[in-house]
Amino acid sequence: MNKMDAKEAYDCGRCGLCLLTCPVYQNKIEESFSPRAKVQLSKYYAENNLPGSPHLKDIMSQCLMCGTCTANCPSGVGHEPLFMRMRASMAEDFGEKWIMKVLYHFLTHDEQLKLAAKFAKFGRNVVLEKLLKDFRVGTIPVKQMPNMNAQPFRDQMPEINEPQGSCKGIVLYFAGCATNYAYEDVGKAVVQVLTRMGYRVEIPGDQVCCGLPMFIHGAMEKARNNILKNISILNREDVEAVIVDCATCGSALRNEYSHVLRELGLDTQDAQSLALKVQDVSEFLYDRIELLVPLLKSDNNIEKVTYHNPCHLRNAQGVKNKVEALLTRIPGVDFVPAIDADSCCGGGGTFFYDHPEVSKKIVDKKIFNAKKTGASLWATGCPGCQVNLSGNLEETDQIRVIHPMQIVSKALAD
Amino acid sequence: MNNNIKAELKKIVTPDRFRDDPETLASYSYDGFNVRATPEIVLFPVTTDEISQTMKIANHEKIPVTVRGAGTNLSGGSVPHQKGIVLCLTKMNKILEIKTRDRYAIVQPGVVNGDLQQALAKDNFFFPPDPSSFTVSTIGGNIAENAGGPRCLKYGVTVDYVMGLEVVLASGKIIRLGSRNVKDVTGYRPSGIFCGSEGTLGIITEATVRVAPIPETKQTAMITFADLDHSAQTVADVIGSGILPAAAELMDNAVINVVEDAMQLGLPRDAEGIILVDVDGVEEAVEKELNKIVEIARANHATDIQIARTKEESDALWTARRAVYGIQNRLSPDIIVEDATVPVSRIPEMIRGCKKIAARHDIKFCIVGHAGDGNLHPTISTDIRNKEEMKRVEAACIEIFKLAHELGGCLTGEHGVGLAKAPYLSLVMSPDTMEFLSTIKASLDPNNILNPGKFA
Numbered sequence: 001m002n003k004m005d006a007k008e009a010y011d012c013g014r015c016g017l018c019l020l021t022c023p024v025y026q027n028k029i030e031e032s033f034s035p036r037a038k039v040q041l042s043k044y045y046a047e048n049n050l051p052g053s054p055h056l057k058d059i060m061s062q063c064l065m066c067g068t069c070t071a072n073c074p075s076g077v078g079h080e081p082l083f084m085r086m087r088a089s090m091a092e093d094f095g096e097k098w099i100m101k102v103l104y105h106f107l108t109h110d111e112q113l114k115l116a117a118k119f120a121k122f123g124r125n126v127v128l129e130k131l132l133k134d135f136r137v138g139t140i141p142v143k144q145m146p147n148m149n150a151q152p153f154r155d156q157m158p159e160i161n162e163p164q165g166s167c168k169g170i171v172l173y174f175a176g177c178a179t180n181y182a183y184e185d186v187g188k189a190v191v192q193v194l195t196r197m198g199y200r201v202e203i204p205g206d207q208v209c210c211g212l213p214m215f216i217h218g219a220m221e222k223a224r225n226n227i228l229k230n231i232s233i234l235n236r237e238d239v240e241a242v243i244v245d246c247a248t249c250g251s252a253l254r255n256e257y258s259h260v261l262r263e264l265g266l267d268t269q270d271a272q273s274l275a276l277k278v279q280d281v282s283e284f285l286y287d288r289i290e291l292l293v294p295l296l297k298s299d300n301n302i303e304k305v306t307y308h309n310p311c312h313l314r315n316a317q318g319v320k321n322k323v324e325a326l327l328t329r330i331p332g333v334d335f336v337p338a339i340d341a342d343s344c345c346g347g348g349g350t351f352f353y354d355h356p357e358v359s360k361k362i363v364d365k366k367i368f369n370a371k372k373t374g375a376s377l378w379a380t381g382c383p384g385c386q387v388n389l390s391g392n393l394e395e396t397d398q399i400r401v402i403h404p405m406q407i408v409s410k411a412l413a414d
Numbered sequence: 415m416n417n418n419i420k421a422e423l424k425k426i427v428t429p430d431r432f433r434d435d436p437e438t439l440a441s442y443s444y445d446g447f448n449v450r451a452t453p454e455i456v457l458f459p460v461t462t463d464e465i466s467q468t469m470k471i472a473n474h475e476k477i478p479v480t481v482r483g484a485g486t487n488l489s490g491g492s493v494p495h496q497k498g499i500v501l502c503l504t505k506m507n508k509i510l511e512i513k514t515r516d517r518y519a520i521v522q523p524g525v526v527n528g529d530l531q532q533a534l535a536k537d538n539f540f541f542p543p544d545p546s547s548f549t550v551s552t553i554g555g556n557i558a559e560n561a562g563g564p565r566c567l568k569y570g571v572t573v574d575y576v577m578g579l580e581v582v583l584a585s586g587k588i589i590r591l592g593s594r595n596v597k598d599v600t601g602y603r604p605s606g607i608f609c610g611s612e613g614t615l616g617i618i619t620e621a622t623v624r625v626a627p628i629p630e631t632k633q634t635a636m637i638t639f640a641d642l643d644h645s646a647q648t649v650a651d652v653i654g655s656g657i658l659p660a661a662a663e664l665m666d667n668a669v670i671n672v673v674e675d676a677m678q679l680g681l682p683r684d685a686e687g688i689i690l691v692d693v694d695g696v697e698e699a700v701e702k703e704l705n706k707i708v709e710i711a712r713a714n715h716a717t718d719i720q721i722a723r724t725k726e727e728s729d730a731l732w733t734a735r736r737a738v739y740g741i742q743n744r745l746s747p748d749i750i751v752e753d754a755t756v757p758v759s760r761i762p763e764m765i766r767g768c769k770k771i772a773a774r775h776d777i778k779f780c781i782v783g784h785a786g787d788g789n790l791h792p793t794i795s796t797d798i799r800n801k802e803e804m805k806r807v808e809a810a811c812i813e814i815f816k817l818a819h820e821l822g823g824c825l826t827g828e829h830g831v832g833l834a835k836a837p838y839l840s841l842v843m844s845p846d847t848m849e850f851l852s853t854i855k856a857s858l859d860p861n862n863i864l865n866p867g868k869f870a
Binding site for chain 2: 010011012013014015016017019020029030031032034037040041044050051053055056059073074075076
């Protein structure tokens with residue numbers, strides 16, 4: 001007998017409209033993999049009408065947690081908390097893969113994570129390149145994995161970065177693990193653009209992993225300390241915004257912290273007040289476009305740019321059309337939308353590793369449609385999507401995945 | 415089902431498309447209706463031959479077979495009520511031919527209605543039947559349920575678009591009826607027998623459907639009333655005046671508010687009724703008809719008339735309308751959507767009568783529907799675990815059916831009989847009429863293995 005609560009499942013009227021929006025169902029065309037079935041199976045499990053099993057665990061893992069079903073659900077079913085609880089219960093009953101245990105360990109121990117990143121840098125940049133260059137991680141050839149930063153980004157930067165000119169306000173910058181350990185150029189672009197716009201950018205040194213890779217797989221208890229620590233550091237009244245450059249970290253800070261704390265029976269007040277301050281960096285810029293435009297050079301080289309809208313930005317944070325609108329305001333950017341810019345890339349955190357066959361089909365379709373636009377740059381503000389999209393491009397493809405902030409920083413006048 | 419039979423069936427569809435694990439079985443135990451039944455196996459055939467071979471075994475062993483597409487129907491038609499085999503046809507999803515010059519398309523049963531629409535739109539054509547589930551529901555399911563939707567007011571329902579069918583019978587025999595021709599009286603009309611048969615007479619494995627050119631222009635109007643009776647009268651008067659809108663939908667105050675809560679479209683929350691009208695055709699005619707509709711609405715005390723300025727505005731209103739079923743689920747643990755239908759001139763009486771019935775039985779009730787063709791959805795919010803309330807709900811439903819019948823209407827306009835209406839057929843059909851249905855069923859499916867427990 002399990003005591004899992006499946007209260008969200010009772011909101012589902014089984015209308016089935018989610019079948020259209022689910023990238024996994026669209027590939028499998030089997031009900032068991034649809035959001036509707038996952039909701040019903042969770043209900044049957046919670047009611048002790050369906051026993052847990054490794055197969056049920058596998059079905060629950062065949063979800064990108066992209067939230068597209070939730071965003072389009074007429075009945076307002078809260079899929080995410082239900083699925084997280086279900087995953088937690090499955091992990092409790094049938095164990096967690098060793099690789100997830102290792103991941104959780106590092107993500108909860110910042111000092112060890114730093115050390116691991118050093119080894120990983122050696123591993124990635126030397127060992128993998130030389131010895132394992134033909135191997136794949138999930139769908140992605142090792143040689144197309146991102147290079148690691150020589151030094152963690154946050155170690156390279158001062159904690160306080162003063163604005164150019166008069167100070168318009170203070171922002172805190174939550175530079176997540178991806179920027180910290182792999183995408184330092186993104187972090188530098190963020191600081192450069194914001195300081196030029198007149199913001200004092202503080203990068204709190206003791207921030208830790210947002211915790212999403214843990215709680216999304218059901219490891220909510222493990223993520224607790226990370227969540228509480230980040231809230232205590234970032235929930236400051238004197239700042240204009242808490243800036244995030246990663247859609248996934250943003251969805252954690254803005255959306256999920258309250259959900260997870262509620263699940264753990266903890267107070268959510270601080271999480272809620274932090275959520276009000278959190279903004280994706282592209283959204284923050286678009287809302288202050290009048291500060292940005294005068295700083296841009298008019299003779300920027302013209303490039304065709306298309307966009308992939310990350311699920312964690314579109315569905316979880318409700319940011320729609322703003323990044324596209326920002327890009328169109330950058331001189332030199334010839335913005336060409338892809339017809340499926342709003343659909344999931346199939347990366348889904350570790351989904352590309354766990355279910356490479358489905359993931360590959362989803363990402364190949366995205367790549368096909370992005371290439372059809374003729375763009376040379378493919379902007380997306382999510383490192384997870386970036387790894388997945390660029391990792392699945394062919395070497396001959398004439399399109400490069402890039403963070404929107406790198407496009408903006410390149411357009412800054414001297 | 416013994417293991418030898420399972421092994422044989424597995425051989426037919428290959429192990430890849432054979433499932434008997436508890437999780438898959440549970441996933442095929444429901445549809446949009448509120449009754450569940452778990453099958454013993456689920457098969458995903460991809461050819462007519464696989465279905466034929468499966469039926470030969472099922473018929474010989476007298477195993478119930480329930481055919482299913484996306485499982486969106488609201489009458490329990492795809493619930494495997496007597497267990498046995500679920501034949502899920504979603505993987506037979508190829509569009510075999512589109513020939514707009516001859517105005518037909520040939521599809522496999524698992525093709526999603528919305529996918530066919532997209533493919534046809536490239537040639538500026540469309541497939542008129544538009545159930546609210548069209549983005550996910552399959553053509554096979556649409557035909558089996560004789561599905562309808564908002565624009566069926568002008569264009570007719572699925573049966574009006576079926577020209578030819580390939581069907582596997584209970585015996586496993588494969589028959590082909592009809593052709594690519596609009597006019598074809600060679601034998602019984604296949605659509606007449608199989609369309610709306612809810613999987614009880616045969617399994618549709620291929621369909622030739624009629625398609626139509628997309629009208630030159632379309633306008634959407636939203637008309638607001640301070641009295642629900644006025645909105646109903648407006649619809650009746652518009653149809654009575656000789657205008658044929660593409661669609662005319664009605665929502666009452668409760669529905670307006672729940673939609674607005676969910677989607678924030680700026681609907682008038684204090685309105686007692688709104689009607690959503692689509693007019694399509696050549697531009698000049700559309701303009702003229704729209705003006706006439708506005709005139710009729712004003713005469714019926716409309717408080718506000720808005721014309722959607724852009725396609726996006728119109729799409730947003732229709733997306734909201736299509737989502738009403740799902741949105742209503744926010745009101746209570748369960749909802750029961752009836753689809754009793756009356757001649758359009760009787761709509762005002764029907765709505766007044768339904769409201770009285772709901773008040774008398776003290777049940778939570780709202781009304782939405784394809785008012786233009788008299789197809790209303792009196793919707794009851796309830797909790798099926800509350801036995802006392804369910805008794806009142808059932809009593810109210812029976813009175814609604816009887817009222818519809820008295821007004822010259824029918825039990826179900828588009829959702830089908832399935833499990834939902836089977837107990838009530840005798841309210842509206844004579845014993846001889848019911849025997850006629852049974853005779854057809856028995857002659858085609860003597861062992862009663864095709865979707866047993868449903869209407870026939």
